[in-house]
Amino acid sequence: MSLDPRLTPANARVAATELKGQVEVPTYTDGELTQCSSAFGDIMGRPEGRRTAQLLYGDLFNVLERRKGFAFGQSVHDGYCGYVSEDLLDRPHDPTHWVAVPSTHLYPGANMKLMNTGTLYLGSEVQVMEEEGSWSRLSNGGFVPTMHLLPLGTRMDDPVAVADLFFGSPYLWGGSTRHGIDCSGLVQTAYRACGQDCPRDSDMQEAQIGTEIDHDRAERGDLLFWKGHVAIVSKPGMMIHANAHHMSVSYEPISEAIARIEASGGGRVTSARRP
Known part of the structure; x- marks a missing residue:
């Protein structure tokens, strides 16, 4: 059986306990549950x-191994595996x-005139400790506007x-934020914000989401x-x-995109699916 490395919590040295009998490694472990403590990791x-x-900030990551400043493990919300800098x-x-x-923005106090100390992006999960007027104090000590x-x-x-909120965001391979996002990241972020589970990569999305x-x-x-x-259909024909191509999140007529992508060697539409 061939296991997809993107979704298989195992490397040459360690694997998740549930993979015993499926992969051969020196060590099996249940892992250590952590969270992303940076704006993104x-x-x-x-x-x-x-x-x-x-x-994203607040995303859970099950660490199976720590080695040379990197943690190997698996994202809890979508099962994606890989290496993350330990300090994040x-x-x-x-x-x-x-x-x-x-x-x-994150602020050191409930005052918009203070110097901001960081950023959080759409989808980040936070723990509100208390509200002070129109501000929320988070468990990391920072304040954000409650609205x-x-x-x-x-x-x-x-x-x-939700996808429209990212209009104009720069294209970034593997990205999932307003700072930079790719095609499947935009789809995952949009559907996750609506409470719908969505895998990370476009081939996974095509195989698992909805009906053709x-x-x-x-x-x-x-x-x-x-x-x-x-791509996400915004209305018939768009x-x-x-x-x-645009190096950003953009709107494009479907017929023009189909012709452009095929002419550039990207092939024809492989499927359309309704979540």
Whole structure:
């Protein structure tokens, strides 16, 4: 049986306990649950390698091995595996809210005139300790505007509207934030904000999400797939996607995108799916 390394919590030295009998390594472990304590943390296929995905602040990461400044493990929310810099991980908190705007600043106090000390991005899960007027004090000691947060159980209901919040964001391979995002990161972020589970990469999304439909009948919220690419239909005939052609999140007529992608060697639409 061939295991997808992106979703298999194992390297040459260690593996998750549940993989006993499936992979042969010297050590098996249940791991150590941590959380991303930075605005975002790159997940890499190997230490100091290329970014393949990102954790957001508050995302849980089960660490199987710590070695030479890197932690190998698995993201809890989507199962993605890889290496993260150890200094970006900390003990988990109990989240109460999530960031529901493209980005928000962290401040050392409940005053917008103070120098900001950091940034949080849409989807980040935070623990609110108390509210002071229109501000929320978080467990990390920082303050954010309360109007930028939603309770953990409250989700948005329109993935296209969420994707629109990223319009103009720069394209970034493996990215998942307003700072930089790729095609499948945009889809995952949009559907996750609406409370829908979504795998990280476009091939996984094509294999697992919804039911296949005729792409000529695609409606708002449907997904269009090419080999290695995905877009969200914003309305009949129009789509929004993070793409390397524009190097940003952009809107594009579906017919023009289909012709452009095929002409550039990207192939034809492989499927359309309705979540």
